[in-house]
Amino acid sequence: MPVTDSIFLFAESREHPIHVGSVQLFTPPADAGPDYVADLYHRLLGITDVDPLFRRRPGNPLSSVGYLWWTEDADVDLEYHVRHSALPAPGRIRELFALVSRLHGALLDRNRPLWEMYLIEGLEDGRFAWYSKMHHALLDGVSGLRLLQRTLSPDPEAEPRALWHPEGPGSKESASSTSLLGTARSLAGDLVGAVPAAARIGRLAVGAHKVALPYEAPRTMFNVPIGGARRFAAQSWDRERLDRVRRAAGISGNDLVLAMCAGALRAYLLEHDALPDDPLIAMVPVSLRPKDRPGDSGNSVGVTLCDLGTDRADPLDRLGVITGSMDQGKALFGGMTPLQALVWSGVTISPLGLAPVPGFVRLTPPPFNIIISNVPGPRKPLYWNGAHLDGIYPASVVMNGQALNITVTNTATTVDFGVVGGRRAVPSLQRILVHLDESLVELEAALQLS
Template sequence: MGYMPVTDSMFLLAESREHPMHVGGLQLFTPPEDAGPEFITDVLDTLRSQTNVSARFRRRPADPVNLLGTTWWTEDEDIDFEYHVRHSAVPRPGRIRELFQLTSRWHSALLDRHRPMWEMHVVEGLQDGRFATYTKVHHSVVDGVSALRLLQNSLSTDPDDHTCTAPWSPTLRRGKPSVDTRVSLGRLLPEVLDTVGSIAGLLPAGVKIANQAFRDNNLITPLDAPDTLLNQPIGGSRRFVAQSWEIERVRDIGRKAGATLNDVVLAMCAGALRTYLLEQDALPDKSLTTAVPVSLRSSDNLDDGGNSVGLIIATLATDVDDPAERLATIRASVQAAKAVMGELSPLQILAMSAMNGAPLALTPLPGFVSHTRPPFNVLISNVPGPKEQMYWNGARLDGVYPASIPMDGMALNITLTSNYDKLDFGLTGCRRTLPSLQRMIHHLEDALLDLEKAVS
């Protein structure tokens, strides 16, 4: 058995039937031109034959799962691939809509803690001839960055490469030397001293952030979020929708407005949420705020499992009608948050991020969500993806759509990833709390068009 870090166990502790705590992803592929009718069956056979499984995909909570299971990991030596790797098909007429309905249903179901906590569905039956895979892994095992990295490790830039591995197969970092993981006092002592220093600096850092908030009107805090339709108690059923946009359209807006790609993405989401809430007659007078995850991984630990992420909070300027002014307001808010974060150590960033999101840990308490204000209104995460056109066993990767985690008081999660020349958005929401969530896809396109007009 191995000790389970608190940053991982908290996702198990927070999980309930209404709050599944796994991250997922839907991938769309175009089969190679010479693919025959047995292509999907051959893919399944190839996947199930890759029985050399990395440690993290053999991991499950120790028995009993409700006690030691939140403290210790155990590893299963024998993996039931018939259970973990599943063959599925979309019902007729086989549109993307039916694929999203299936994904919504799979993403609503809890993972079995008595087995390694992951599943992969290989899906055929789409009317355009493409196929899909839906994979989900518990958040205690991987975060979004490491999950996407595992996917990329199983892909190839060569369309003629039919030897691609499965995401659970052990992989070596290409071009990187092996690392000596033995611990010596000489190496450990500086790390310990650095950690102690960071902890000692938490209180001064908190005071500094508070003072900065008073001086800088652009700095958003957890006290600034209004109550909205997005911040209600949720049920266990999910609705998942997704869409892709050309990355060059977003970059062009950023160049003309002097903003980053992420600033424009936030402005897209802000415009779409503003329209959606206006349709529901539920737009507050005060602007919505967003939490934006920031990866704390260095270039040397991108492939590591576990969780290493901080949060900044920014305005979405949904109280601003003009798209260009809204983008400028969002940019100023993000810059203010980054300026504060730039003066903190990674440990201090983690601690401050935990404080920003601390109220979410109390949402399971009866009545807490109904009688408190949210620390922020929506989570919007942009995870870097492949920069080249990728293939999997000769099939072209057309889309990588993240499916993430709504929770009580946070009924919508927007996660996107870059994929060669596109941005692939995945929206995951509570089916009961957020009616007609699929309309957000149209609102995102309208928001992008409005930004293009505003900066032209």
């Protein structure tokens, strides 16, 4: 078991489940009957060829060290892992998100492969949903979205594919299968190159800089100990609408997402009389997968920190702070190899490993205030068993000291935000969705697009 996988398992507790998930929303085909979802569920249970990733469970732990190896279940109980649910009346999106909130707060059983999936019907408009969760030790958000997309097809007539079904021969070799000799050579080169990388980081730390560094974040209502209950909310925005703003501002899509979040967080904290004088700092995951192996599974993620400019009332001023901070962060990563970037990222997030220690979160400043991820999604219309994919809403991880997570992806026509928060630490979580829309309207007005 790679050390990163072992750390995710070691850090998990009843109050702090560490799995990633998503909600996919579908519109059934026009000729779907009343038993469409039930029939689909039984068809999926008939797909019994299970990919090795979905057979994997932790081997017996060593008492003082934790989990060090994976084992594989020869016989996966699909009726346990794949479940059919229905919403109570009236079947609004509110009832769907309430169900997902409860499901997302429940631990995965380590005596079984670390995944569960729920086919959910009963929405009042006739649509249905698919909620899935997998332990972060198995994969990161990029891998999870890639697995999801392989189940979908641009052809509405294509046969439904199960998420756990093997991709088949010809799939890309995992990065974990590289030779020990090659790894050793790479490590030696990285260690030599780490010296100038460390010097560059040191110069940033002692001089004037736009890139945010650990422990520069103020304390906020999000940076508190949390329990195990979760709250989930999500919403889509028209992709072309966001593209117009992005083009007018001359920025990247990721910077626009961060700017929307910054405006929403500022408004939410003002609403609770809890906005700090200093700007919030976001931890932003970045993929470290080699460009020649974009399909590798597992975990291959680094992080950079971004100044969100929440101390500034003007939306364009905030946007300028964000783009400057992200540009300097990209420049910092640009001079590192993937291993050096992973080490720097590990240093950045290492305080999270101490968060379960009693008193640590309350007595130490937060390394950052919030996690904001943007994972690219499909660029064309996709279908599953003839049902049109309407939205993909990520449901990520929150933990002690980091009670709020915003993760974004997209479909062919929408940009989809998934917001997860500790149930007590982030009251009225759905208000963040309202403020996200208001933040976008502010940017449109400032750019004279409205």
